[in-house]
Amino acid sequence: MNTKQKNMWSNIGTVFFTVLAALWMYPIIMVVMNSLKVERAITTDAAFALPTAETFAGLTNYISALGAQGFLKSFGYSLFITVSSVFLILLCCSMCAWYINRVNNLISKLMYLLCAFSMVVPFQMVMFTLSQTADRLDIFGLKFNTPWTICFIYLGFGAGLAVFMFSGFVKSIPLEIEEASMIDGCSPIQTYFKVVLPILKPTMISVGVLETMWVWNDYLLPTLVLDIKKYRTIPMLIQYFRGSYGRVEMGPMMACIVMTVLPVVVIYLLGQKHIIKGVLAGAVKG
Amino acid sequence: MEKALKKWFPVFVLPTLAAFCVGFIWPFIQGIYLSFCQFITVDNAKWAGISNYVKALSDETFGDSFIFTVVFAFVSTILINGIAFAIALALTKEMKGTNIFRTVFFMPNLIGGIVLGYIWQILLNCILSNLAQPLLALNSTAGFWGIIILMCWQQIGYMMIIYVAGLQNVPPDLLEAAAIDGANAIQTLVKVKLPMLMSSFTICLFLTITNSFKLFDQNLALTAGEPAHATEMLALNIYNTFYARSGPQWKGIGQAKAVIFFILVVVISLSQLYATRSKEVQQ
Numbered sequence: 001m002n003t004k005q006k007n008m009w010s011n012i013g014t015v016f017f018t019v020l021a022a023l024w025m026y027p028i029i030m031v032v033m034n035s036l037k038v039e040r041a042i043t044t045d046a047a048f049a050l051p052t053a054e055t056f057a058g059l060t061n062y063i064s065a066l067g068a069q070g071f072l073k074s075f076g077y078s079l080f081i082t083v084s085s086v087f088l089i090l091l092c093c094s095m096c097a098w099y100i101n102r103v104n105n106l107i108s109k110l111m112y113l114l115c116a117f118s119m120v121v122p123f124q125m126v127m128f129t130l131s132q133t134a135d136r137l138d139i140f141g142l143k144f145n146t147p148w149t150i151c152f153i154y155l156g157f158g159a160g161l162a163v164f165m166f167s168g169f170v171k172s173i174p175l176e177i178e179e180a181s182m183i184d185g186c187s188p189i190q191t192y193f194k195v196v197l198p199i200l201k202p203t204m205i206s207v208g209v210l211e212t213m214w215v216w217n218d219y220l221l222p223t224l225v226l227d228i229k230k231y232r233t234i235p236m237l238i239q240y241f242r243g244s245y246g247r248v249e250m251g252p253m254m255a256c257i258v259m260t261v262l263p264v265v266v267i268y269l270l271g272q273k274h275i276i277k278g279v280l281a282g283a284v285k286g
Numbered sequence: 287m288e289k290a291l292k293k294w295f296p297v298f299v300l301p302t303l304a305a306f307c308v309g310f311i312w313p314f315i316q317g318i319y320l321s322f323c324q325f326i327t328v329d330n331a332k333w334a335g336i337s338n339y340v341k342a343l344s345d346e347t348f349g350d351s352f353i354f355t356v357v358f359a360f361v362s363t364i365l366i367n368g369i370a371f372a373i374a375l376a377l378t379k380e381m382k383g384t385n386i387f388r389t390v391f392f393m394p395n396l397i398g399g400i401v402l403g404y405i406w407q408i409l410l411n412c413i414l415s416n417l418a419q420p421l422l423a424l425n426s427t428a429g430f431w432g433i434i435i436l437m438c439w440q441q442i443g444y445m446m447i448i449y450v451a452g453l454q455n456v457p458p459d460l461l462e463a464a465a466i467d468g469a470n471a472i473q474t475l476v477k478v479k480l481p482m483l484m485s486s487f488t489i490c491l492f493l494t495i496t497n498s499f500k501l502f503d504q505n506l507a508l509t510a511g512e513p514a515h516a517t518e519m520l521a522l523n524i525y526n527t528f529y530a531r532s533g534p535q536w537k538g539i540g541q542a543k544a545v546i547f548f549i550l551v552v553v554i555s556l557s558q559l560y561a562t563r564s565k566e567v568q569q
Contacts, residue, residue, distance in 0.1 A: 006380075010379070010380055010381045010382065011382075013376060013379065013381045014381055014382045014383055017376070017377075017381070017383065017387045018383070020387075021386070021387050021390040021391070024390050024391060024393075024394070024439070025390060025393075027394075027405050027406065027409055027439070028393075028405070030405075030408070030409060031405055031408070034408070092301045092302045092305070093302055095297070095298045095299075095301075095302070096298060096299045096301075096302035096303070098298065099291065099294070099295070099298035099299050100299065102288060102291055103288055103291055103292050103295075104288065105292075107295075107299070111299070111303065111306075114306070114310075114311065115306075118306075118310050118314075120496075120551065120552050120555055121310075121314065121548055121551075121552075122499075122500045122521065122544075122547060122548055122551050123500070123502075123521075124502075124520075124521050124524045124525065124544045124547055124548075125314065125317055125544045125545065125547065125548040126310065126313035126314050126317055127524075127525070127528070127544070128317070128320075128528055128537065128540065128541060128544075129312075129313035129314075129316040129317045129320065129328065129541075130309065130310075130313040132327065132328045133308060133312060133313055133316075134308075136328075137308060144308075152305050152308070152309075153305070153308070153309050154309075155301070155302065155305040155306075155309065156305035156306050156307070156308050156309015156310055157309040157310055159302050159305060159306045159309070159310070160306075160310070163302065182290060187290075188290060188291045188294045188298075189294070189297065192298075213396060216398065217397070217398025217399065217400075217401075217503075218398075219398065219399065219400045219503050219506075220502060220503070220525075234398075235398050235399075235400040235401065235503075238400055238401060238404060239400050239506070239507065242404065242507075253404075257401055257404065257405065260398075260401055261397055261401065264396050264397060265393065265396075268393060268396050269389070272389060275396075276392065276447055279395075279444065279447065280447060280448065280451055
């Protein structure tokens with residue numbers, strides 16, 4: 001192939017993939033389009049139609065979604081649960097992974113094997129018993145079926161992947177660095193926070209990305225653990241309104257979806273490099 | 287150092303271990319026990335032997351959803367990996383805009399299953415109604431292909447990224463050597479690139495197969511098993527057995543189904559890992 005032919009093929013490729021990428025984005029564009037239409041214009045037949053002067057609704061759907069539909073509250077719950085769970089998972093699991101790799105005893109080995117095992121177990125296996133446990137567990141009046149404490153359940157069920165991934169990385173840290181800090185008089189806690197944690201940072205980001213994606217999008221676990229009448233995360237809210245509550249107001253629903261997808265897309269575009277790296281690391285380890 | 291660290295067990299391991307016991311180990315053990323019992327809540331469990339398993343296996347909806355899931359897993363695995371690999375090959379060539387295309391193809395992966403299912407329900411229903419076909423809730427063929435399309439849309443980008451990383455890791459001297467020996471593009475692909483990519487294939491096949499078997503959110507949001515359980519996959523079938531049926535026997539049967547499902551997922555994952563691992567070449 002000469003250069004001219006090569007150029008031609010590369011141009012054809014670019015055109016082909018531009019069309020494909022546009023198609024790929026279409027479902028999201030369609031929702032954005034519909035979120036700007038008035039209620040009666042969002043029908044099954046006309047979902048593809050662009051909003052016209054008559055059917056254009058401006059931001060009314062968004063205002064209604066934010067107010068009446070409780071989107072803001074759900075967004076708050078989702079945000080709090082995600083941030084608290086991911087923080088707890090990152091901190092506790094990295095500490096745990098460091099310990100079980102440095103202290104060589106039966107508990108460490110068992111813990112590692114159980115974590116690896118838990119990654120294969122489908123959620124349906126523990127779905128019922130976990131929700132019952134979460135409902136009943138009561139430690140000095142501390143319940144685990146509220147948005148404020150559900151992070152503990154997430155720590156439990158998410159520990160497998162996190163401990164496993166951190167372990168893989170801890171193994172590659174040379175022991176000498178930690179020993180040096182211990183000899184210099186650091187306690188294990190100081191060693192961990194001043195020496196190990198900074199080295200673990202890239203893995204922290206990878207695990208953080210994976211766990212954030214999981215917790216933010218999770219539907220089944222919060223549905224089973226939380227009281228749906230009181231607390232709804234975003235996936236719960238969307239499923240709840242579509243469920244058995246008669247006719248759904250489509251306009252505000254579309255606005256809800258746009259406002260759910262938008263932050264994810266923005267964060268993805270900003271932190272693309274880290275996110276793709278995190279996902280790759282998770283895939284390779286899993 | 288080990289000695290100094292050892293007594294810090296309560297700080298380093300205990301929080302995770304406690305949560306892990308509450309969130310996984312205890313529910314798992316209790317789940318296995320309860321699969322042999324009749325119960326409505328965990329307190330009133332009565333030993334029932336293997337009768338739950340017998341009833342679970344003779345439940346027709348379970349068998350149907352098993353077949354549906356297997357067919358689905360087969361079709362979606364082939365489609366997702368085939369298309370993802372083709373795109374990865376094209377996007378590692380010299381072309382304008384490859385980075386943008388990768389970004390776009392990967393994006394659906396970040397959106398949650400419930401939202402995805404809802405978006406595609408609107409889209410597919412619109413297409414179906416314009417074609418004068420029955421809508422998703424009444425159309426099991428469309429339901430099947432709907433979930434396939436949805437999963438392709440969500441997963442192709444992810445698998446593509448893994449294949450792209452694999453292709454970029456093929457040592458350039460191998461490709462050069464192949465070119466000097468006079469290999470054409472197809473020979474290079476089959477004889478050099480594919481063997482070097484076996485580990486990527488292992489990962490991607492593993493992920494797509496287990497994802498297909500465990501699929502729940504998308505199934506619930508897109509078709510909810512309609513019409514009449516015809517598009518119900520295993521995970522949704524188990525969920526419905528637990529929460530959508532009344533009668534004291536169903537929870538036990540649901541738990542038995544869950545154990546069967548668990549064993550199935552483990553067997554499939556392990557055998558699949560074993561099969562592809564044995565074909566990998568040492569680099």
